[in-house]
Amino acid sequence: MPKYRYKAKDWMGKMVKGELELGTEKSVIESLRASGLIPLGVQIKSENMMAEVWRKISGRISGKMISNFTRQLATMMTAGLPMTDALALLKNQQEDGSSLYIILEKILADVRGGMSLGTSMEKYVSIFGEAYVASVSAGEEAGVLEEILSKLATNLENENEFQGKVKGAMIYPTIVIVGMLVVMVIMMIFVIPKLTSLYADFGTAKMPAITQGLMTVSNWMAKLWFLFPILFLLPTIILKIGAKNPVFNLKKDKFFLRLPIAGKLSQM
Known part of the structure; x- marks a missing residue:
């Protein structure tokens, strides 16, 4: 059914604007009059895909x-x-x-x-x-x-107030954690590979197991860095698709309720 934009006045003379989804312009006018409004203008609404996506x-x-x-x-x-x-x-x-x-x-x-x-x-x-x-x-x-x-x-209102307090309290820890992750990724992808070439000049000297493991992880991250955006988006995609499944939602809620801090906050 097409959508029509209308302008009308109510019984107090106030301008009223809106949209109605009816079959014809005549139906829109009849609906407005039945609602006690005086139609001033009716136009069919043109579809705008970009405007709909932005909305x-x-x-x-x-x-x-x-x-x-x-x-x-x-x-x-x-x-x-x-x-x-x-x-x-x-x-x-x-x-x-x-x-x-x-x-x-x-x-x-x-x-x-x-x-x-x-x-x-x-x-x-x-x-x-x-x-x-x-x-x-x-x-x-x-x-x-x-x-x-x-x-x-x-x-x-009480729920929104509580959520606002929780979000406010989580801003600083979130900034710190995100900053630490960014620094870690930069170190692993850009800094440690340069140190690896430095250690290679030591010849056959055996490095500690922790250092070798760190260099291996750094080498892996430097080669597969393009997978990180997918790893970050994957949980969001899974949650969005799984939200349509009641069994998935039940298991997800049980998991969040068992979390040490977030579980108790969600029950409040």
Whole structure:
């Protein structure tokens, strides 16, 4: 289905911009009018592959963005604002074309079409999380959605605060470890091979086993240096592919939970 960009005004005269994925321009206009909006202009959106790729790279939705969205939605709905109006306001606060903007636009269209908020969010469970979506669905069924959203916002804010403290505490050790690794690689690939030629002038003098082993490793690293980027990227590729396998995820989580320090931090 093609996407259409539209400009419209609400009943208060405020300008509203967005996108709808419908079959024809006439369908978009009818949908806007059914939502209480006055259409001013509708244009089909041209596909731009490079823009889509850039949006996926730069438009990652962070946990802080989700917590802010949840807090604002809870506050608006507690104040008596209808869900559709609250979602429309939050959508218009986002940068036009950003990932969160597009998701909120689709959720808003689903809710205006009669779908529940939890059911619509199930399409984006990878963004919001299974527990989040299940809590929203349960809150809607029990009629306490505002309270559930408020509690979810508090939990997400506490989680983001804790993660920020952990990341802040890990910056210095990470810089030190990375610096040590860079120095080690430079020594093994560039410095030690020159010392090897110096030791070769000693003739038949036997070197200690540790020195011989160090030179062997240095020689191996100097010849196979091009494999290091692959070795660094390989774990990321394995984790990304394995994330689709529940058994792999279970074993991965068990492994991380058994780690001395990181395991205890992940349980907090």
